[in-house]
Structures are given as structure tokens and as C-alpha cells.
Amino acid sequence: MAYTKRFCYSCDLKDNPDLITKYKAYHSSGNAWPEITKSIKDAGIVDMQIYLTGNRMFMIMEVDDTFNPETKAEMDKNNPKVQEWETLMDTFQQRLPWAKKGEKWVEMERIFKL
Structure with missing residues (x-):
């Protein structure tokens, strides 16, 4: 499926292995609430992926x-x-130190493209 634009964001999890495990479980295949995935699709988001390294x-x-x-x-x-x-x-989740007030997921700036 074609898309017109890509957005990339970052957010931290609390640096607690038990909380990270639970967060991953909420986001594993089929575990996200159906109302949430519906709201994502209804907004025009055709694909969403979250990657994790450490707690970032x-x-x-x-x-x-x-x-x-x-x-x-x-x-x-x-x-x-x-x-x-x-x-x-x-x-x-915890906010990035440079996040604006009320901002959880901070939009990332693309600095390189091959």
C-alpha cells in the first residue's frame, strides 16, 4: 500500500525491566486494544511500527x-x-528531557537519507 508521508517519533519508557516487559506485552501482536488500532487507521495512518532499544x-x-x-x-x-x-x-512511559510541555512522543528530524 502506498503512503504519502512518513513521521518518526521518539519516547522513553521508564528504565524498569518489569515495566518494559509489560509495555511490550501490551504492544505484541493482537494485544493492542481494537479501539486503539481503529483510531489509528481512522486517522489515515496506514502503517505504524515501534522499535525499542534499552528504554528508548x-x-x-x-x-x-x-x-x-x-x-x-x-x-x-x-x-x-x-x-x-x-x-x-x-x-x-516517560518524557524525553527536551520534550515540550504536554508532549509525549517527540517528532524526530531526518538528518540523512540514502
């Missing part, structure tokens, strides 16, 4: 031309199930 995560999103980050944020804000998921995920 990298999220790669491939989106179609309907995707708008501000619209997605507003949709999430008004979706009680997404808010419940985000509250749960906050027990595992």
Missing part, C-alpha cells in the same frame, strides 16, 4: 494524504477509550 522507543508512521497530526490529536482527545489507553501507557 522509535515510532515510524506511514500515512495517507488524509492524515493531519492536529486532527489526530483532537480525535484522540475526544475519544474516551484512547484517553484510557494513554493513561495506562503513561504508567510505563
Whole structure:
């Protein structure tokens, strides 16, 4: 499936092996809440992957031309199930030191492309 744009973000997990294991379990195949995956797809995100090294995560999103980050944020804000998921995920995640107030996933700057 074609996409029009890629977004990359980073966030840290709390540096606790038990919490990291639980977070990974929530994100293993078939374990993410169906309402969450639906909200992702409904926003125009056609593929999303999260990678982990230590406690640092990298999220790669491939989106179609309907995707708008501000619209997605507003949709999430008004979706009680997404808010419940985000509250749960906050027990595992910690903000990057340079994150803006209220920002969890920080958009990454591409500095190289082959």
C-alpha cells in the first residue's frame, strides 16, 4: 500500500525491566486494544511500527494524504477509550528531557537519507 508521508517519533519508557516487559506485552501482536488500532487507521495512518532499544522507543508512521497530526490529536482527545489507553501507557512511559510541555512522543528530524 502506498503512503504519502512518513513521521518518526521518539519516547522513553521508564528504565524498569518489569515495566518494559509489560509495555511490550501490551504492544505484541493482537494485544493492542481494537479501539486503539481503529483510531489509528481512522486517522489515515496506514502503517505504524515501534522499535525499542534499552528504554528508548522509535515510532515510524506511514500515512495517507488524509492524515493531519492536529486532527489526530483532537480525535484522540475526544475519544474516551484512547484517553484510557494513554493513561495506562503513561504508567510505563516517560518524557524525553527536551520534550515540550504536554508532549509525549517527540517528532524526530531526518538528518540523512540514502
